[in-house]
Structures are given as structure tokens and as C-alpha cells.
Amino acid sequence: MKAFRHQVGTELTLFIRDRSVVTFVIVFPVLTVLFFGYLNQGGQVEGISYSSFLIAGGIGMVISSAAFENLGVALSRQREEGILKRIGATPLRIATLLGAKIAMATLIIFVQAGIMIALNMLLFRAQISGNLLWGFIILLVGALVFATMGIALTGISRNTNVASAAARAISFPMQFLCGTLFPLAAMPPVLRGLASALPLTYLVNLLRGVMLFGDSPWSYTKEWIVLLGCLLGAGMIAIKTFRWE
């Protein structure tokens, strides 16, 4: 526990000291809301205002970005630089190290989600008509699932260049296709098919349904199964492929 606390503290310190990352983490959700919110001002999607629709989609986007680009690529870089190897020469458990990194990624996701929600509500009068507590729980589960996938991606990538390219290749289409910015129903069948193969689609569906449409979380069985399946699969890959150097 002592090691976990120190490691989380260190991750936070390192994050705060890296101005470019801090800037990106804040600017990304702000720009997304301003740009798409302004473009679709007053629009209605699936029976709710576009700005409300964008809350769930935008949270999906930041989760994907934080998990793959911030966590996955950064971990790969630390491995390549040799920082991980020095940690491997101590009794720190792999699970503690990765747990601290997931905690940090989750914190970043919460900050970004907070910005997303606040701006949409303040500027474009978005409304959260569903269950906020469940929204919070789903956000937490989503952060955990995707952070684990980000770590698994690092494990199967040979080096930082590969990890970075793979992160972009996975994260980029997910950020646009998974019902994040546009409703799935409005997309051509080919893209819809592609979206149904991407896990972020299910998280955004679940989040939107529960937080904005006011549905019961238990009416989304398929979404829960996909997300937990991804967590299990990614968790196993992450453990099996983890290496210090």
C-alpha cells in the first residue's frame, strides 16, 4: 500500500511537471466541445439535444485518448528508456506499478470528463436526465477497461514507434466512429459494421443510455458483456506480455 501510494504520487507529480501533456489533456475536451457543440447548436439527436448527446460521446473520446495515447505510449517509452528495468530490480509488484498507472489514467479521464460535462451544460445547455451515480460507475469501469487495453497494447508492441502507431490506428477511428460525435444510425452500413467491432461503441452506448436517456443499466446486457470480456482479455494479454525491458 505504501508503494502504491508513492507510485501514484510520483505519476501525478510527473504528469503535472509535463506541461505539454497537461495542456493537451485540458485543451482536447475544450476544443471538442466548442467545435462540435457550436456546429450542431440547437440540434436534436435521438430525442435529446446534441450537446447532451455529445457528453457521452466526448467522454468516450477522452477515455480512448487517455488510455491508448497517454498511458499505453508513455509506458512503452519508459520501457524503452530503461526506467522500467530499474523498477524491475526492486520488489515492487508489477500489479502495483500498473495499478498506479491505471489510477493516474483514471484521474485524467475524470478531469477531462468533468470539463466535457461542465462546458456542455454551461455553454450549450446540455442536460443530464439519467442516473449520475451510475454514470460515474460506468465511467470508472470504462476507464479501467480501456486503460488495461492500453497496457496490453504496449505489451504486444515491440517498441514505442509500433505502440504509438498502433495506439493511433485503434484510437483514432474509435474516437469518431463509435457513436461519439454522430449517431450510429446516421452512418452508412459499412461504418456501422466497423463501429460494432470497436469496444468503445458499447461503452458510449451504455453511458449515454444510463446517463442521458435514463435507462436502467441492467437493460444493457450486451454492452456489459463486451466491456467485461475486453477487460478480461486485455488483462490476460497485459500480464502475459508485460516485460521490464
Added chain:
Amino acid sequence: MTVIHVQDLQKHYGEVKAVDGISFQVHQGEVFGFLGPNGAGKTTTIEILEGFHRQDRGEVSVLGLDPQADRYELQERIGIMLQETELYQDLRVGELLRLFASYYRGAVDPKTLLEMIGLEAKERAFIRELSGGQRQRVVFILTLINDPDLLFLDEPTAGLDPQSRRAIWNWIDRGRQEGKTVFLTTHYIEEAERLCDRVAIIDHGHIIALDTPKSLMASANVENRIEFTTEGSLNTDKLQSMPLITNVVEHGRGAYTLFAQEAEPALKSLIALSEENGFRIRGLHVEGASLEDVFIQLTGRRIRA
């Protein structure tokens, strides 16, 4: 007591036999060195002992533990200095030490360690602001943060300035005095001779000799060189006729090199001769056999070719 036990260790990388069937033991309280050129198998061996890699064949036991199966328990009790260490550049020195201290069940106060290496004033400096020598000192004290029984030092002074190198040698000496066992690798002859109680000379994945530096040098059967100058010329026949002297070379006027199997009796007879004949010896310099000579004799090559 045996601290490290290695029996018929083998490790291959594809077709390359990095370590090809080596056996040795390290006893409690000794400084044991692996001396050899780059690529001889030193790092592969030390990293198997540290638990980073699994051997292909052979038995390995460190502090009675299996480095693979008991990895975390082993890490609690050993200190590791990797050949190259990268640290979090954006942490302060004190933060880094406290972070590493948190990884262990028990840890030394980071301040004590900083005082030992004379960097207590740098506690709030960022790692990226340290000079190369200061950085390597910090890397060194990280190995001591859990007060380990056993230290693994992989090329601890490679690329360092002479002052930092001597400082690290002194701290290794201090560790030995405190009863710690040290396993180190090096390709510096002087380091092995100065620090090690026993040295294994390793080449192409084999241990080709293992003994105390003194015995290794004695067994190499290399002659000592005694160099001196005098004010006037001497009769080289007289020098040559001294007991135990095998050869005499005169370099210009009054400068001589004597070759002898053993330095001490040859020096005694040289001094006796000087008193008898009334000449004064100036600039006396005795150079014994070195581990480099041993390596050359065994392999026909220099360690750093």
C-alpha cells in the same frame, strides 16, 4: 557460507551461446568479480542471478533462493546496479530516493545515503540537473536503500571520471567492511585488482580462470619490471649477475629496467648492490604482473581490444 551458487549455467540467444556452462560459488562477505571483455557473458550471467532472465540450463541459487520463483523475496534482500540506468528525469533527487525506499519492507533514511555521497545539498535538485558523476552516485546509493546483504554491480564505474570511480571504490570497500557480499562485473583491470577478493576471468561464455588476483598473477608466470635511474652509468654485467634477475635493459644513460620473477628479493639485492658500489637509486618504479597479463596469456588478446 555460500551466498551465490551457480552450476553449469547456460544461456543461448538464438545461435549465440552467451553463457556456455559456467560454475562458481560466491561466499559471504567477499567481493567477487567477473572480469572480461564486452560480450563475454558477464551481463547475461549477472542478470540471470538478479532474476531478469531464465537460464536455458543449469542451477542457480542466490541467498538460498531461486531468482525466478522467489523473485520478489530476493529483490528485498539484494541491491542492483544495472549496466545502464535511466531515472525519472523530472523527479527531484529526494523524491526519487523516497519513492524507491517505499518499494521495500525496510529502508535506510535517504538523507544518510545522500550524506555518504556528499550530495545532501542536491536533495531538491532535479535528476536532469545532475552531472554524469553525480547521477552515477545517485544510481549507486539506490542499490543501498534497502540495506541489502548482497550487491550486484554491473560495470559500476564504466565511463566515469577517475574521481567518481575512486569514490565508488571506497563505498564498495565500506560495504565489504560492513559484511556485505558484492558480485561485480568489470572490464577494468585496475578495478578487479583493487576491489576483488576473487576474480573469475570470463571469455566467450566460459570461465577461463578463477582465483584471488594475487594467485592469478603468480600463476601467469609474468616477470616483474623494476625501473630506476642513477646519476652515472652502471656496469650492466654487475646488475645482470645479481640473483633472480633474468634480464637487464639500459635505456640511455643511467636508466635501467630489471626483469625479475619476484620483485622483493630482487629489490633487496639491488639496494645491497647500491650500498656496496656507492650509487644512488632515483625514480624507483616497480611494476608487477597485472590481470591483463593473465588474460593475454590465457587468450592471446587484450581485454579491451
